[in-house]
Amino acid sequence: MSNRNYAIVGTGALGGFYGARLQQAGLEVNFLLRSDYDQVRKHGLIVESPEGDFTLPHVRAYHNTHKMPKCDVVIVALKTTQNHFLPQILPPLLKDNGTVLVLQNGLNVEPEVAKIVGAERVVGGLCFLCSYKVGPGHICHLDYGTITLGEYAQDYKAIGITDRLHQIAKDFKRAHIPIKMSEDLLLSRWKKLVWNIPYNGLSVVLDARTDELMANPDTLILVKEMMREVIAGAKSCDRIIPDDFIPQMLEYTQKMKPYRTSMKIDYDESRPLEVEAIFGNPIRVAQQAGIKLPQIEVVYRMLKFVDVQRQEAEKTRRLLGLS
């Protein structure tokens, strides 16, 4: 049995789900919470899942990083829009030889964390998970769950699969979380963006679920064209995604239960959108290599517009005491 202890920074749809699974498998997991702290401290976590519902009535819940024990593995599961909190959260939580595992969507999230804790402490992970938070401490897992783990090194240099990756993978497998390991984290991040960029973006701009985007011939064309642009973006970083990856992603989505993407859920709930991590960073990275991604850029500008509008409306509602 591993004696590695874990911290979950951001106990929401993703962090709450994987953290609960790790605790259920017997590992020590320390959960950092914000608005859900009181509820989770008193009543623990509830997970509904097609793989079996379960409740953890007692969890190690904290709302202050300084009160948490130092951990071997700190999992970053905040929305990227909240990453400005990481410089305060991470240093007191991490053991001297500890690892930060970044499970967020988007590109260039590891370099952000590396600036705080050092590149040698960072590992990334891409989560193929459909999960959302129903209420405080209550997570609904809809489908999938595989994590692709990859080592991070300065400038996303591919450094292969290390011993610590195997160690972390072992803990997750113990918790029945399917794990793949990537030799090249940057390639894996771009591959994930082949899905996230078209579906997350169009779901918000067009107010549509994945099945609706797939069923309509016009949106299907847009999805495919945006996927081709993501592949061009990856190529600008010398990462080659074969063209047959597009039909694979389309088939994956076709088989998926009708799904409101995570960005659409954020939009519907008036939360800030992960526009910069998922759109802005890939656009800028490609641009630095002299490659333009014009269709992705159109959706990016639209998303920024609707995001600002929503946040302004939300601020007004708060000022009026309406939310």
Ligand SMILES: NC(=O)C1=CN([C@@H]2O[C@H](COP(=O)(O)OP(=O)(O)OC[C@H]3O[C@@H](n4cnc5c(N)ncnc54)[C@H](OP(=O)(O)O)[C@@H]3O)[C@@H](O)[C@H]2O)C=CC1
């Ligand atoms: N959900 C999914 O199925 C998938 C999500 N992802 C990615 O995973 C990441 C997390 O997404 P998701 O779990 O859906 O998001 P959620 O909004 O469900 O969870 C994030 C949690 O972080 C908490 N939080 C935010 N700021 C702080 C803080 N300063 N201190 C403590 N807790 C904080 C939030 O609490 P509060 O309520 O207080 O704001 C919330 O509970 C994103 O990058 C997303 O794109 C990737 C693949 C699938």
Ligand SMILES: CC(C)(CO)C(=O)C(=O)O
């Ligand atoms: C691709 C998917 C749906 C997980 O499979 C996802 O990553 C998301 O909603 O952000």
